[in-house]
Amino acid sequence: MPAPQHVLIxxxxxxxxxxxGAPKTLITxxxxxxxxxxxxxxxxIEDVRIVVGYCEQEVMSAARAVRSxxxxxxxxxxxxxxxxQSLSRAASGLSDAKVLIMDADTLFRPVDFDAFVAASAxxxxxxxxxxxxxxxxxxxxxxGSGAVTSFHRERPSGLEWASLAAVPASWLTDQPMAVxxxxxxxxxLPAFTVDRLEVxxxxxxxxxxxxxxxxxxxxxxx
Amino acid sequence: MDDPFxxxxxxxxxxxxxxxLPLIAAELGLxxxxxxxxxxxxxxxxxxxxxxxxxxxxLRSVPLRRVQAIxxxxxxxxxxxxxxxxxxxxxxxxxxxxDLWVKPLAAKLPCRWFSSRGAAGADGRVNLLEVLVKxxxxxxxxxxxGRLVAVGESRNDVSMFEEADVGVAFGGVHEPVAELxxxxxxxxxxxxxxxxxxxxx
Numbered sequence: 001m002p003a004p005q006h007v008l009i010x011x012x013x014x015x016x017x018x019x020x021g022a023p024k025t026l027i028t029x030x031x032x033x034x035x036x037x038x039x040x041x042x043x044x045i046e047d048v049r050i051v052v053g054y055c056e057q058e059v060m061s062a063a064r065a066v067r068s069x070x071x072x073x074x075x076x077x078x079x080x081x082x083x084x085q086s087l088s089r090a091a092s093g094l095s096d097a098k099v100l101i102m103d104a105d106t107l108f109r110p111v112d113f114d115a116f117v118a119a120s121a122x123x124x125x126x127x128x129x130x131x132x133x134x135x136x137x138x139x140x141x142x143x144g145s146g147a148v149t150s151f152h153r154e155r156p157s158g159l160e161w162a163s164l165a166a167v168p169a170s171w172l173t174d175q176p177m178a179v180x181x182x183x184x185x186x187x188x189l190p191a192f193t194v195d196r197l198e199v200x201x202x203x204x205x206x207x208x209x210x211x212x213x214x215x216x217x218x219x220x221x222x
Numbered sequence: 223m224d225d226p227f228x229x230x231x232x233x234x235x236x237x238x239x240x241x242x243l244p245l246i247a248a249e250l251g252l253x254x255x256x257x258x259x260x261x262x263x264x265x266x267x268x269x270x271x272x273x274x275x276x277x278x279x280x281l282r283s284v285p286l287r288r289v290q291a292i293x294x295x296x297x298x299x300x301x302x303x304x305x306x307x308x309x310x311x312x313x314x315x316x317x318x319x320x321d322l323w324v325k326p327l328a329a330k331l332p333c334r335w336f337s338s339r340g341a342a343g344a345d346g347r348v349n350l351l352e353v354l355v356k357x358x359x360x361x362x363x364x365x366x367x368g369r370l371v372a373v374g375e376s377r378n379d380v381s382m383f384e385e386a387d388v389g390v391a392f393g394g395v396h397e398p399v400a401e402l403x404x405x406x407x408x409x410x411x412x413x414x415x416x417x418x419x420x421x422x423x
Contacts, residue, residue, distance in 0.1 A: 057400075064411065068411060069414070071419055074409065094422065
């Protein structure tokens with residue numbers, strides 16, 4: 001089976017908890033915007049689709065500065081729709097093609113991300129999980145083989161959903177729910193552990209900046 | 223069973239790699255003046271019909287054969303031309319430009335055409351009969367059944383996008399106007415990416 005030929009990046013959201021006014025994906029870490037980090041991570045994937053909404057013009061301009069062949073999918077209803085619904089718009093027309101989905105405000109450790117993409121070629125679907133916890137984790141429960149059997153907001157486990165997956169595009173349905181809820185009917189699914197930094201709050205941002213100073217392997221070389 | 227999708231393409235700056243009217247204007251040494259008019263029109267500062275009538279008045283003093291010779295030299299975007307050639311029965315060019323002027327491009331884009339209409343007058347000059355309203359062209363296409371994807375970049379494409387099922391703003395030559403992006407489903411600046419998207423319909 002081939003590695004995903006498409007990557008869908010939902011960048012339509014508000015990022016209001018950060019209070020910067022600008023969309024989270026344009027926040028800089030290690031001298032580059034989070035959006036730029038995602039585009040560099042996916043440079044080898046032919047079809048890059050970014051869903052835009054909040055500050056769409058700024059996001060489009062920032063993406064085009066890195067990659068000229070991005071397809072922008074507009075979600076003008078971003079204030080009333082979920083990330084899943086943004087992804088559903090981006091997935092339109094792709095039927096069952098395997099797509100990579102990744103949040104626009106997360107910095108994935110490059111070695112882990114690349115290994116995830118490579119591993120996704122061998123399976124119908126692969127879920128990214130992480131042992132580093134964000135502020136409001138969606139815990140992933142796994143069985144003996146390491147497959148994810150369920151997601152829970154309330155029941156802690158050793159791993160959380162990393163908002164990174166390779167799935168058939170048809171699984172991304174237009175429903176007002178979270179991405180992990182749309183994936184739940186397809187469980188159990190194989191999991192792959194990745195390290196990543198999420199930037200949800202001002203404190204996350206300060207923590208991330210300090211972390212990067214000490215851990216340059218989180219940044220890709222040019 | 224899903225209805226098949228039809229495709230409606232703007233001509234100037236979408237299917238062509240250059241804007242046509244400025245090329246004609248250069249014949250009269252009025253390139254800058256035409257560029258100003260075009261700029262004002264693209265951004266909706268002058269309504270398309272008034273702008274086109276004005277530009278037509280300026281350009282009609284260029285002999286028709288000379289205009290057609292200039293237009294014959296205009297390049298079409300190769301990926302889009304190939305896309306159209308692969309499915310001509312599902313494609314239409316929808317242009318506010320004058321049929322008599324853009325006729326040489328019909329050979330390069332062998333699909334259905336909707337354009338503004340002109341006729342050669344008794345004095346040998348061209349007369350403008352009707353300025354195309356793009357939304358009406360799309361209604362005509364959809365009257366045959368099926369859904370429609372519209373591709374364009376200027377203010378004049380808004381009525382086309384309003385009647386279409388899907389709108390793709392394409393910045394092949396210049397930035398699509400904000401008013402059009404605001405009602406688009408997709409925005410892209412790369413012709414091969416555009417074709418890849420259209421192939422999924």
